[in-house]
Amino acid sequence: MRLEVGNILIKEIQFGDRTEVKEGVLFINREELAKVTGEDDRIASVDVYLAKPGEEIRIIPVKDVIEPRIKVSGKGGVFPGLISKVDTVGEGRTHVLKGVAVVTTGRIVGFQEGLIDMAGPGAEYTPFSKTMNVVLKVEPVEGLHQHEHERVVRLAGLRAAEYLGRAGQHVEPDHVEVYETKPLLEQVKEYPDLPKVVYVYMLQTQGLLHNSYVYGVDARQIIPTFIYPTEVMDGAVVSGNCVSACDKNPTYIHQNNPVIQDLYERHGKDLNFIGCVITNENVTLSDKERSSNMTAKLVEFLGADGVIISEEGFGNPDTDLVMNCYKIEEKGIKTVLITDEYAGRDGASQSLADSTEKGDAVVSTGNANEIIKLPPMKTVIGYPEVADIIAGGTEGSLGEDGSITAELQIIIGSTNELGYGLLTAKGR
Amino acid sequence: MVHMCTVVPISLTVGANRIVPTVAIPHPLGNPSLNREDEKKLRRKLVEKALNALQTEVSGQTVFE
Numbered sequence: 360m361r362l363e364v365g366n367i368l369i370k371e372i373q374f375g376d377r378t379e380v381k382e383g384v385l386f387i388n389r390e391e392l393a394k395v396t397g398e399d400d401r402i403a404s405v406d407v408y409l410a411k412p413g414e415e416i417r418i419i420p421v422k423d424v425i426e427p428r429i430k431v432s433g434k435g436g437v438f439p440g441l442i443s444k445v446d447t448v449g450e451g452r453t454h455v456l457k458g459v460a461v462v463t464t465g466r467i468v469g470f471q472e473g474l475i476d477m478a479g480p481g482a483e484y485t486p487f488s489k490t491m492n493v494v495l496k497v498e499p500v501e502g503l504h505q506h507e508h509e510r511v512v513r514l515a516g517l518r519a520a521e522y523l524g525r526a527g528q529h530v531e532p533d534h535v536e537v538y539e540t541k542p543l544l545e546q547v548k549e550y551p552d553l554p555k556v557v558y559v560y561m562l563q564t565q566g567l568l569h570n571s572y573v574y575g576v577d578a579r580q581i582i583p584t585f586i587y588p589t590e591v592m593d594g595a596v597v598s599g600n601c602v603s604a605c606d607k608n609p610t611y612i613h614q615n616n617p618v619i620q621d622l623y624e625r626h627g628k629d630l631n632f633i634g635c636v637i638t639n640e641n642v643t644l645s646d647k648e649r650s651s652n653m654t655a656k657l658v659e660f661l662g663a664d665g666v667i668i669s670e671e672g673f674g675n676p677d678t679d680l681v682m683n684c685y686k687i688e689e690k691g692i693k694t695v696l697i698t699d700e701y702a703g704r705d706g707a708s709q710s711l712a713d714s715t716e717k718g719d720a721v722v723s724t725g726n727a728n729e730i731i732k733l734p735p736m737k738t739v740i741g742y743p744e745v746a747d748i749i750a751g752g753t754e755g756s757l758g759e760d761g762s763i764t765a766e767l768q769i770i771i772g773s774t775n776e777l778g779y780g781l782l783t784a785k786g787r
Numbered sequence: 788m789v790h791m792c793t794v795v796p797i798s799l800t801v802g803a804n805r806i807v808p809t810v811a812i813p814h815p816l817g818n819p820s821l822n823r824e825d826e827k828k829l830r831r832k833l834v835e836k837a838l839n840a841l842q843t844e845v846s847g848q849t850v851f852e
Binding site: 509565566642643647675677680681682683713714 | 793794795796799808
């Protein structure tokens with residue numbers, strides 16, 4: 360599968376009479392965007408705001424972040440199985456409005472509920488303080504069940520991202536990246552002397568507004584399977600949102616998965632990137648056993664010499680991570696794990712809920728329990744009062760002056776386990 | 788002591804002696820997909836299993852399947 364990703368570098372976003380890209384500026388017809396986003400009789404209203412890097416704006420609670428993309432050639436459309444037909448994507452050409460993100464917000468709490476600060480110390484923790492954000496406040500009709508509410512907001516964000524992406528369909532990109540993964544036997548033959556690396560891509564699937572979607576299917580229901588990395592770039596994997604915003608993957612990070620990016624970077628140089636095995640993190644032990652068995656079997660079948668495993672979330676999914684690790688290691692295949700830590704506010708507690716001696720190579724993306732203090736912002740888009748009830752916050756987190764004192768986990772992407780976050784550590 | 792939990796490996800990791808596996812993480816001692824009577828039966832069965840486990844001498848970590 361071969362995909363050309365054409366990046367159109369956007370320098371500025373502003374409202375305008377029609378939605379279009381002109382010399383690096385994205386003009387957005389506010390009414391039309393609101394109309395497309397709200398095309399669902401379960402939506403009562405959509406408000407559109409712009410939030411740019413450096414502006415004193417807080418967005419809370421954030422539901423999802425999505426990158427505007429559009430298919431230019433090749434089968435299917437972005438986000439297949441959700442807002443496009445279920446054609447297999449990942450081939451041909453896709454255009455990206457680089458530097459722009461769609462951010463959805465709304466009153467519902469209980470899924471992807473963190474915050475983004477566009478300025479101040481909070482901005483240092485989230486990658487989405489660096490993007491020019493088109494923020495959509497989506498409110499549903501009265502009486503909508505919360506699962507339905509989640510779905511409605513999720514699809515609204517995807518429609519908005521596609522609508523904006525369409526503005527780049529006929530624009531010449533500033534640069535084009537080419538990604539290619541061949542069918543297994545050909546791919547192995549292409550670089551016969553390089554170690555074969557498979558990426559085990561764990562998806563959050565805890566139910567109760569904690570799901571991920573693959574070609575529109577709730578990933579809770581999948582048996583682990585192979586997916587070409589370029590399919591992911593076209594939106595085959597979509598966030599169904601989850602609490603504890605720091606280490607859940609918004610759709611934007613799936614689209615730009617840095618593990619995939621870095622493996623392609625070294626593909627053909629010092630490793631042979633075979634592709635991704637997607638698996639889930641379910642809530643029963645038998646599901647965990649089945650999925651990790653299948654994952655290890657598939658990885659072995661693909662002939663991997665080494666595997667990178669990324670977790671999504673924490674707590675009981677640590678068990679899925681550990682099972683994937685030791686079952687793959689038992690087959691004589693090396694693993695490296697990527698996870699964050701819940702090591703207590705002082706960092707002294709056990710970092711993961713489960714453990715294995717086979718896990719001898721782990722990359723940490725940070726301690727989500729660390730306490731942070733965020734000063735008030737001039738403008739708040741959304742509902743600041745949820746600071747007291749979102750994961751990582753407690754009663755009293757929201758100060759009278761609008762400041763927030765809470766655990767790092769309230770910030771979207773702050774300890775992202777695909778490595779998209781901004782935290783780094785240096786040895787002394 | 789008996790530890791009733793869904794993710795038995797975590798219970799083993801933290802060192803529980805008597806472990807009774809339960810239903811699922813969001814509802815360890817119940818199952819919302821069952822009707823009221825069947826769920827009551829399930830709950831009683833799990834609690835009785837735990838009480839039996841409490842009265843059983845063990846010489847090491849034991850999972851009561």
